[in-house]
Amino acid sequence: MAAGKERESDERADADRAGDVVAGGGYPAACDTPARKLLYDMVSIPSPSGEEERAAERLVDFFEANGREAWIDDAGNVRAPANDAVLLTSHVDTVPGDIPVEVRPAPPEDELPEPSDVRVGDPGDPVLWGRGAVDATGPLVTMAVAAVKTGVSFAGVVREEVDSGGARHLIDDRDAPDAVVNGEPSGWQGITLGYRGLLEGTYVNTSESGHSSRPEPNAIQHAIDWWHGVEETFTPEDSDTAVFDQVTTKPISIDGGLSDDGLAVETTMEVQLRIPPSRPADEIHELAEAELSTGSVHWGDPMPPVMESPRTDLARAFRVAIRAADGDVRLLRKTGTSDMNLFAAAWDCPMVTYGPGNSDLDHAPDERLPLPELDRAVTVLTEVCRKRL
Numbered sequence: 001m002a003a004g005k006e007r008e009s010d011e012r013a014d015a016d017r018a019g020d021v022v023a024g025g026g027y028p029a030a031c032d033t034p035a036r037k038l039l040y041d042m043v044s045i046p047s048p049s050g051e052e053e054r055a056a057e058r059l060v061d062f063f064e065a066n067g068r069e070a071w072i073d074d075a076g077n078v079r080a081p082a083n084d085a086v087l088l089t090s091h092v093d094t095v096p097g098d099i100p101v102e103v104r105p106a107p108p109e110d111e112l113p114e115p116s117d118v119r120v121g122d123p124g125d126p127v128l129w130g131r132g133a134v135d136a137t138g139p140l141v142t143m144a145v146a147a148v149k150t151g152v153s154f155a156g157v158v159r160e161e162v163d164s165g166g167a168r169h170l171i172d173d174r175d176a177p178d179a180v181v182n183g184e185p186s187g188w189q190g191i192t193l194g195y196r197g198l199l200e201g202t203y204v205n206t207s208e209s210g211h212s213s214r215p216e217p218n219a220i221q222h223a224i225d226w227w228h229g230v231e232e233t234f235t236p237e238d239s240d241t242a243v244f245d246q247v248t249t250k251p252i253s254i255d256g257g258l259s260d261d262g263l264a265v266e267t268t269m270e271v272q273l274r275i276p277p278s279r280p281a282d283e284i285h286e287l288a289e290a291e292l293s294t295g296s297v298h299w300g301d302p303m304p305p306v307m308e309s310p311r312t313d314l315a316r317a318f319r320v321a322i323r324a325a326d327g328d329v330r331l332l333r334k335t336g337t338s339d340m341n342l343f344a345a346a347w348d349c350p351m352v353t354y355g356p357g358n359s360d361l362d363h364a365p366d367e368r369l370p371l372p373e374l375d376r377a378v379t380v381l382t383e384v385c386r387k388r389l
Helices: 003-017 034-044 053-065 137-150 165-173 219-233 281-289 313-324 339-346 371-388
Strands: 078-080 083-091 102-105 126-129 152-157 180-183 190-195 197-208 248-258 264-275 296-299 330-334 351-354 368-370
Touching (some): 034 053, 034 137, 034 371, 083 165, 165 339, 190 313, 197 219, 219 248, 219 281, 281 296, 313 371, 339 351
Parallel strands (some): 083 152, 190 330
Antiparallel strands (some): 078 152, 102 126, 126 368, 197 264, 197 296, 248 264
């Protein structure tokens, strides 16, 4: 490397460690902190599941520029191990969707953007729009910046939106840390302690072909009848039961019609059942199979539910840090799932999920994050990590 280039690289690294992260190109005026600059860069790089490489490389650059060793592992995860008092982890991938990346002020109270009526940010706050700003690039950047500030371990995992392949590889490839903070939107004042589990199944059936005027049900009708039975089985008796405490059912896709040889009607239905911590997965699929009159269901490996205690040292540290930042602590339970379900099943250590952003905007066409919320989340998470060290 030429002496001038080497000096330029050293100066960049020094600036990064001082807190002025340098990335090529200009930034909007509001992107004036390391976290804001990194978020703008990351949201500007499309990273749908299976296409995370460029975003992963940008994360590696960020860690290396700040004096930390980092690499991309065989699964595509970004690994930056350090002090395992805390492992900060979030997912690099997003769902598909092209939302133009821009920063603009939050509107007045009576002017919310189409198509959503979700209020985020105080009027005039700079708000970053773009796919992943909330789910989960905002939390991912929060984790990365806090890891650099405090020297704790970091992992940016891939494919969370499809099969959690990155988290599964991480679990197989390293020992349990002392604590885990998983990055998903909770709002800077909230910590998520619980997620429902997930049971996925594939119903398949075949019936003889015949004229559509015949009264006998075909395989498609059998699939529909079975699913109606499943829905009725898990309809709560008490309409006031919280969604988190229910088993909820959702058909994801159905495909049916004549076989290639024209001699049979075939159908396949993909289904999902969300499971609360109070109900074991074995019981759920047994009840669902009891509704079968014909056909069969092939179940995938369940993702177990998780419900962490609010009284762990980690949860307590978050409550203290949020209050110190003048926040009102919210303890959350989510009706979906996250990589935390897998971490909790594999590792016996305290964990929570945390990150900036309003989860009502997950996967939404108007996904956006107020930049002051990102700053507050970095402050809170940094304080939590320092208390753990």
